[in-house]
Amino acid sequence: MNLIPSEIKIAGETFLSNPEVSDAISFILSPGLQEKFFILQLISFFVCFFLVIAIVFLLRKSDYSKWHRGDDLKDMLAFKPDDSKKSREYYINYWRKIIKRLEANSESEYKLAIIKADHLLDYVLKEKGYDGKSLEDRLRQVEPGKISDLNSIWKVHKICDNIPHDAIYKLDIDEAKRILAVYKKTFQDLGIF
Numbered sequence: 001m002n003l004i005p006s007e008i009k010i011a012g013e014t015f016l017s018n019p020e021v022s023d024a025i026s027f028i029l030s031p032g033l034q035e036k037f038f039i040l041q042l043i044s045f046f047v048c049f050f051l052v053i054a055i056v057f058l059l060r061k062s063d064y065s066k067w068h069r070g071d072d073l074k075d076m077l078a079f080k081p082d083d084s085k086k087s088r089e090y091y092i093n094y095w096r097k098i099i100k101r102l103e104a105n106s107e108s109e110y111k112l113a114i115i116k117a118d119h120l121l122d123y124v125l126k127e128k129g130y131d132g133k134s135l136e137d138r139l140r141q142v143e144p145g146k147i148s149d150l151n152s153i154w155k156v157h158k159i160c161d162n163i164p165h166d167a168i169y170k171l172d173i174d175e176a177k178r179i180l181a182v183y184k185k186t187f188q189d190l191g192i193f
Contacts, residue, residue, distance in 0.1 A: 091192045094120060095184070102176060110176035111163045117183040118160040121153070124192055147189045149182070156182045 027033060098120070101113035122135040130138035135157060139150070147153060156179045163169060187193050 088192060091120070091124070091187070095187070095193070099180065102173060102180075105173075107171055110171050110173065111169075113176060114156070114160050114171075114179050114183075115163060117180055118157060121157075121183060121186060124187065124190055128190065147186050149185065152182045153186050 095117075098113045098116050101109040101116075104110075118135065122138065125135065125138040125142070130141045132138045132141065139154065139157070142150060144150070159179060163171075184193070
């Protein structure tokens with residue numbers, strides 16, 4: 001039984017009457033070639049399956065996957081403005097989580113600790129009644145003397161702003177501790193510790 005029509009007419013023109021086209025279509029639809037394609041499809045399926053498993057394994061082992069798995073999602077959602085004031089214990093516990101990131105011996109964790117400290121400062125200033133669209137706006141409103149070293153907090157905030165944008169920025173443990181010490185002193189000045 002021939003599966004290929006001898007000719008097809010479209011808009012008055014005849015196709016497949018050309019023996020070369022007919023032979024090419026016959027070859028493509030031949031059972032031998034289809035069997036080879038099936039083997040190729042089967043091999044491709046197993047290779048893709050192996051690669052997906054490898055990707056999942058590597059993502060689970062990397063620090064980057066913590067963000068995708070949602071390990072930090074609860075912490076991020078905890079700092080949405082709401083009507084209630086956060087307790088002193090809440091801030092202390094959150095700060096301990098930030099400091100615990102330094103134990104990871106991972107530059108990405110150091111950077112994340114600084115970013116979270118900056119977000120904490122932003123939230124505290126909002127809660128203290130400082131208005132503005134950004135942390136910079138709120139820092140401009142802080143009256144002299146409220147934060148003992150306002151220049152240092154501006155400097156570390158600028159570093160924090162550059163972290164996501166500067167892929168080659170290197171941060172070691174000593175620098176991370178120095179930056180977090182500035183944030184801690186600021187939180188003490190603001191009375192949350």
